[in-house]
Amino acid sequence: MNPERTEVSSLGEFGLIDHLTKNNETRNASTILSVGDDAAVMDHFGKQTVVTTDMLVEGIHFDLMYTPLKHLGYKSVIVNLSDVYAMNASPAQITMSVAFSNRFSVEALDEFYEGVYAACDKYSVDLVGGDTTSSQKGFIICVTAIGEVAPDKFVTRSGAKKGDLICVSGDLGGAYLGLTLLEREKKVYLETKGVQPDLENQDYIVGRILKPEARRDIIDFFAEKEIMPTSMIDISDGLSSELLHICKKSETGCMLYEEKIPVNDLARQFAYKLELDPTACALSGGEDYELLFTIDQKDFESISANPDISVIGHITEKEKGAVIITKGGNEYPLTAQGWNALK
Amino acid sequence: MNPERTEVSSLGEFGLIDHLTKNNETRNASTILSVGDDAAVMDHFGKQTVVTTDMLVEGIHFDLMYTPLKHLGYKSVIVNLSDVYAMNASPAQITMSVAFSNRFSVEALDEFYEGVYAACDKYSVDLVGGDTTSSQKGFIICVTAIGEVAPDKFVTRSGAKKGDLICVSGDLGGAYLGLTLLEREKKVYLETKGVQPDLENQDYIVGRILKPEARRDIIDFFAEKEIMPTSMIDISDGLSSELLHICKKSETGCMLYEEKIPVNDLARQFAYKLELDPTACALSGGEDYELLFTIDQKDFESISANPDISVIGHITEKEKGAVIITKGGNEYPLTAQGWNALK
Numbered sequence: 001m002n003p004e005r006t007e008v009s010s011l012g013e014f015g016l017i018d019h020l021t022k023n024n025e026t027r028n029a030s031t032i033l034s035v036g037d038d039a040a041v042m043d044h045f046g047k048q049t050v051v052t053t054d055m056l057v058e059g060i061h062f063d064l065m066y067t068p069l070k071h072l073g074y075k076s077v078i079v080n081l082s083d084v085y086a087m088n089a090s091p092a093q094i095t096m097s098v099a100f101s102n103r104f105s106v107e108a109l110d111e112f113y114e115g116v117y118a119a120c121d122k123y124s125v126d127l128v129g130g131d132t133t134s135s136q137k138g139f140i141i142c143v144t145a146i147g148e149v150a151p152d153k154f155v156t157r158s159g160a161k162k163g164d165l166i167c168v169s170g171d172l173g174g175a176y177l178g179l180t181l182l183e184r185e186k187k188v189y190l191e192t193k194g195v196q197p198d199l200e201n202q203d204y205i206v207g208r209i210l211k212p213e214a215r216r217d218i219i220d221f222f223a224e225k226e227i228m229p230t231s232m233i234d235i236s237d238g239l240s241s242e243l244l245h246i247c248k249k250s251e252t253g254c255m256l257y258e259e260k261i262p263v264n265d266l267a268r269q270f271a272y273k274l275e276l277d278p279t280a281c282a283l284s285g286g287e288d289y290e291l292l293f294t295i296d297q298k299d300f301e302s303i304s305a306n307p308d309i310s311v312i313g314h315i316t317e318k319e320k321g322a323v324i325i326t327k328g329g330n331e332y333p334l335t336a337q338g339w340n341a342l343k
Numbered sequence: 344m345n346p347e348r349t350e351v352s353s354l355g356e357f358g359l360i361d362h363l364t365k366n367n368e369t370r371n372a373s374t375i376l377s378v379g380d381d382a383a384v385m386d387h388f389g390k391q392t393v394v395t396t397d398m399l400v401e402g403i404h405f406d407l408m409y410t411p412l413k414h415l416g417y418k419s420v421i422v423n424l425s426d427v428y429a430m431n432a433s434p435a436q437i438t439m440s441v442a443f444s445n446r447f448s449v450e451a452l453d454e455f456y457e458g459v460y461a462a463c464d465k466y467s468v469d470l471v472g473g474d475t476t477s478s479q480k481g482f483i484i485c486v487t488a489i490g491e492v493a494p495d496k497f498v499t500r501s502g503a504k505k506g507d508l509i510c511v512s513g514d515l516g517g518a519y520l521g522l523t524l525l526e527r528e529k530k531v532y533l534e535t536k537g538v539q540p541d542l543e544n545q546d547y548i549v550g551r552i553l554k555p556e557a558r559r560d561i562i563d564f565f566a567e568k569e570i571m572p573t574s575m576i577d578i579s580d581g582l583s584s585e586l587l588h589i590c591k592k593s594e595t596g597c598m599l600y601e602e603k604i605p606v607n608d609l610a611r612q613f614a615y616k617l618e619l620d621p622t623a624c625a626l627s628g629g630e631d632y633e634l635l636f637t638i639d640q641k642d643f644e645s646i647s648a649n650p651d652i653s654v655i656g657h658i659t660e661k662e663k664g665a666v667i668i669t670k671g672g673n674e675y676p677l678t679a680q681g682w683n684a685l686k
Contacts, residue, residue, distance in 0.1 A: 037500050041392070055441075060478065097398040136403065138480075
């Protein structure tokens with residue numbers, strides 16, 4: 001018996017919506033009409049509107065055994081904001097739809113929404129609509145993020161050209177290593193009931209998978225330095241896969257240098273401990289939500305001013321293909337192996 | 344063995360997206376960048392942007408035993424467009440996210456998307472993004488619709504005032520009766536394997552539940568006649584529930600006349616056959632996707648010109664409450680019983 005458990009059915013659909021949105025604040029002038037009608041209304045005041053959507057499914061994208069609901073709410077917003085930033089745009093509104101089975105109480109949903117509102121607050125985004133419904137099994141989340149960008153200032157995947165520098169923000173591979181650690185500890189826990197997970201000194205990589213951030217600072221930096229990347233994408237599936245998207249859409253090749261790929265020291269040490277190749281984690285691990293972009297060489301100096309941006313290679317002509325030069329000096333074709341390659 | 348079955352895994356995620364969007368057309372000048380990047384970009388050229396989202400879950404919102412996937416694709420778009428029209432706005436873009444288990448083949452998804460594209464075509468809407476992912480169980484759909492409206496021309500639920508006429512488009516209760524019929528035939532079929540469903544002469548009500556339309560014509564009529572409803576909502580949960588939303592948001596009461604509630608003759612006959620009250624089906628049945636709205640009395644003559652709009656009551660002061668006058672002249676409080684009351 002849990003005295004803190006309130007059944008969703010005791011509130012009803014509309015009561016639940018009122019409950020979950022009672023402290024919802026509006027932060028953007030562009031939000032004309034928010035939650036509570038058939039639709040929300042926005043006015044982007046002469047700017048263009050950017051829209052992106054992502055679905056997260058329990059058992060496919062997250063495991064509630066080691067994912068606190070608050071972190072899940074936070075992350076489900078972040079992954080969408082990351083897509084808006086990857087267009088060189090600023091997110092302004094989100095809609096949040098959730099389907100959940102009757103194993104979830106009002107308190108559980110409150111925890112989830114606490115994370116949602118924390119992300120909205122941190123990134124100055126308004127929650128303007130959504131849907132709350134039942135599922136036969138598990139927790140399913142669908143977020144749509146809406147952003148704004150000055151006309152023709154958006155950056156696609158298709159503008160990279162020969163000679164452009166390939167850049168990435170932050171560091172890569174950490175989220176995959178965090179997930180590997182959590183999966184390992186889950187296995188130990190299930191096999192030896194009562195043994196508490198050993199996550200000591202692994203805050204960094206665990207944080208990378210459970211509580212990622214979106215790189216608003218990089219977009220702000222571009223605006224400040226008047227840099228317009230020639231192409232951009234966010235890293236959700238791993239560096240290889242994303243870089244190949246840019247090459248395909250831009251009809252180019254690329255040359256990537258293994259030694260330039262940024263990997264955090266704590267992540268690298270943990271990879272070695274597991275006998276994993278840190279570079280493979282960066283290339284194929286995914287979920288880092290860093291920004292991968294290309295710039296014209298003339299912008300090299302401006303970019304150098306930012307210690308959180310690494311130049312990791314350059315764009316070549318299509319015929320050269322997509323290649324990586326290893327630390328040992330060997331050249332290999334870049335392939336999108338995705339997560340499976342690591343499992 | 345079905346020679347027509349292609350496993351989704353044989354295409355991979357990006358191959359599947361290419362396959363499903365290869366004939367995707369752009370119809371709106373406001374669609375600047377469509378499917379294929381981190382986000383889509385729209386320019387609503389001095390108009391305000393309207394956004395709404397809905398989630399549909401197999402086993403909760405639809406039963407694939409009697410719902411053809413093509414109709415499901417169509418309907419999942421329609422229910423969102425209906426919300427945009429209910430704001431007095433015009434839908435221009437949608438995003439479509441689907442999660443599905445491995446029981447769904449590429450051919451099944453093609454059928455679903457055939458319906459999605461048919462709705463986009465009929466309502467001149469562009470599919471500009473989405474997500475395709477796995478589920479552990481069943482088919483889950485999340486659609487976001489984006490529309491445009493001239494500044495301050497949008498209509499909310501909160502503007503109704505004493506003396507306004509309550510109007511509804513089309514007829515009500517048909518969708519609920521269609522669903523009742525399909526559920527009955529499903530039961531017969533499961534209990535007596537091989538007996539084919541008896542849907543004869545019930546095309547109208549079956550069409551109302553499986554292939555609803557959104558009332559663009561009513562919004563066009565308002566524009567043509569320069570009518571601005573004082574409040575508006577679309578009927579997804581039943582007339583009672585929606586009218587109570589308007590009264591609550593507008594802080595008014597209402598008086599509804601049972602004899603004025605439009606019910607189609609075929610639907611009425613089928614209701615009597617099942618010994619159901621047609622009025623109860625209209626009040627609590629839901630899923631009709633008609634528009635419920637209030638107008639100032641000065642617009643009565645303009646509205647009368649449209650045979651597809653019925654005046655069914657009027658708005659009263661809050662203290663009078665929400666009431667219905669029956670055909671027999673009795674007065675009852677209007678309650679939102681929802682679907683459960685009918686089951």
